Amino acid sequence: MAKWGEGDPRWIVEERPDATNVNNWHWLVTISVNESNPTADILKDFMHRHGKEVIAQQLGNYVKMQTNNRPSNNVTSSNLYTTTLNLGHTFQCTAEEFYNAMTVLELVQAFTRSPVKLEAEVGGKFELFHGNIHGEFVELVPNKKIVQRWRSKRWPAEHYSTVTFTIEQKDDHTEVRVLQIGVPQSETDSTRANWEYYYWDSIKRTFGFGSFIV
Structure with missing residues (x-):
């Protein structure tokens, strides 16, 4: 299964406040002279000896100046705008079956199709989808409720959401x-x-919870 939210660091050119070259990128300065005569040869020799370093240094200074003048886009939990998701879904299974699908290591590994770290106890940690989703359990009420501190790896550092699963069994399904x-x-x-895709659809496909109980 695809990895939730995972980017390829090879495609990322990291920006640094000090304009430091972090990914071994470098300036390539090419010098050419259209005419060949004693004056041109002297100029070309001088530029090869001294000019390239000066140009590269000035380019570096320019990048640093532009970086320093750019407004900061650092985002932390203290200045982050957030929202609330309120989602509902119906599964053709018992409340116990759904609860187990979310808290039993082997079952979570089955629907995520990836290695999982899972400690289904208050304060226990979890790590899903190759580490792209992780957090800890805050509250566990068997077959009724699960509360987690939950975050995506792509979110600002140390920012967690609070996820509450409320499980209610009906006559022929579970909400x-x-x-x-x-x-x-x-x-x-x-x-x-x-x-929708990584949890609900995958749970239904894996365990058959999309089919009506007969």
Whole structure:
């Protein structure tokens, strides 16, 4: 299964406040002279000896100046705009079966199709989808409620949302409500879509919870 929210660092050119070259990128300075005569040869020799270093240094100074003058785009939890997701879904299974699918290591590994770290106890940690989703359990009420501190790796550092699963069994199905508080506004649509694809659809495909109980 695709890895939730994982980017390829090879495609990222990191920006540094000090304009330091962090990915072994370098300036390539090429000098050419159209005419060949004693004056041109002297100029070309001088530029090869001294000019390239001066030009490269000035380019570096220019990049540093532009970086220093650019408004800071660092985002922390203290200045992050967030929103709340209120999701609902119906599963053709018992409340116990859904609860187990979210808290039993082997079952979570089955629907995520990836290695999982899971300690289903209050204060226990979890790590899903190759580490792209991680957090800890805050509250566990068997077959009724699960509360987690939950974050995506692509979110600002140390920012967690609070996810509450409310599980209610009906006569022939189970209704699950998910309240997620603290989702970065820029991640709202992708987070909602990922719940649908990586959790609900995958759980139904893996365990057959999309079929009616007979």
